[in-house]
Amino acid sequence: MLKKILIIGVALLACFTLYVALIDVEPNIEQQEDEIMSPETERNDEVDSEDPSEKASEQVDNPTLPEVGIQKMDQGKSVQELQESLQKAGYEINVTSKYDDETTWAITDFQLQNKKLDATGVYDSQTKEKLQKALDKKLTIDPGSRLSKPKQEQHTNKTKVIDNPYEILSIVNKHHALPDDYIPEDLVIPDVRFPFQEDLPQKQLRKVAADALEELMEASDEEGLTIFAQSGYRSYDRQDTIFTSNVDEHGEKEANNFSARPGESEHQSGLTMDITTPDLNYDLTVEFGETDEGKWVQQHASEFGFIIRYPEGKEEITEYQYEPWHLRYVGKKAAKEIMDKGITLEEYLGLK
Secondary structure, rough: OHHHHHHHHHHHHHHHHHHHHHHHHHHHHHHHHHHOOOOOHHHHHHHHHOOOOHHHHHOOOOOOOOOEEEEOOOHHHHHHHHHHHHHHOOOOOOOEEEOOOOHHHHEEEEEOOOOOOOOOEEEEHHHHHHHHHHHOOOOOOOOOOOOOOOOOOOOOOEEEEOOOOOOOOOOOOOEEEEEOOOOOOOOOEOOOOOOOOOOHHHHHHHHHHHHHHHHHHHHHOOOOOEEEEEEEOOOOHHHHHHHHHHHHHHHHHHHOOOOOOOOHHHHHOOOOEEOOOHOOOOOOOHHHHOOOHHHHHHHHHHHHHHEEEOOOHHHHOOOOOEEEEEEOOOEEEEHHHHHHHOOOHHHHHHOO
């Protein structure tokens, strides 16, 4: 009897060990594949690899991917080629030759399905490489599985909830709000100076913006300037607390000139950082624009993909006071045009 118990025990232990091993291995397989992460993807990849000649013949039918460097607001043949490629990948979008909301959604959704890509809505070199591989290997893509397709915008007086909060050109203002449950998946703490030591959420930015801020701060250091990061990401609930406090102190109308209602704050996007300098006792004040640091940022922020989101003289458009300390990441291409022309993000996107 004891011998039988021992045999059963050994068998059970072996099964348990195998089960644990399978659980541990599965994520590693996903990491090694470095593709669109789904069971169907892994199976299809294995099938294709068994017959190289068949796979090669299938690739002939794949559309030509355009060169990188196109994004929302662009139009032309390159955009058309990208839209045709996205259709081939399974995205039901119209071929309009204009990089519209649908195209931005498809790119963002594809990026979100790929752990190695920054979800920005911009067609960059890394996205091209992954999309080409997905088309060549017939990998399974599930359109809309990570980001719902944008709805037709209804023109009403109510604030519109943003369909694609991940795109770096998303507009966040008093008429376009982020979802109350939106928390960026890629928040990190940039390696820059802060006037406090605690690892608070306000130190965080989305990775693509954090990397750019590090480059901006390094360049400013080389010019002998001293810029400190002060306030980055804020959750919906944190913004609600801040706005309520400002309303209690100043009244709702006055508070909404300098403080956003929850959902309407760019800080929730993870793409915004308020900056300051020791000369101002680390305060956020319009005097920052007159400092050497503020003047340098005005001239060079776009080189790193940032804009002064609330510029002087544009209060009627932004509906907020002048804030020379408020940096918003939009990518180098859009930032250069916005800053060179002296316009706002609303004007760039054709909303004003």
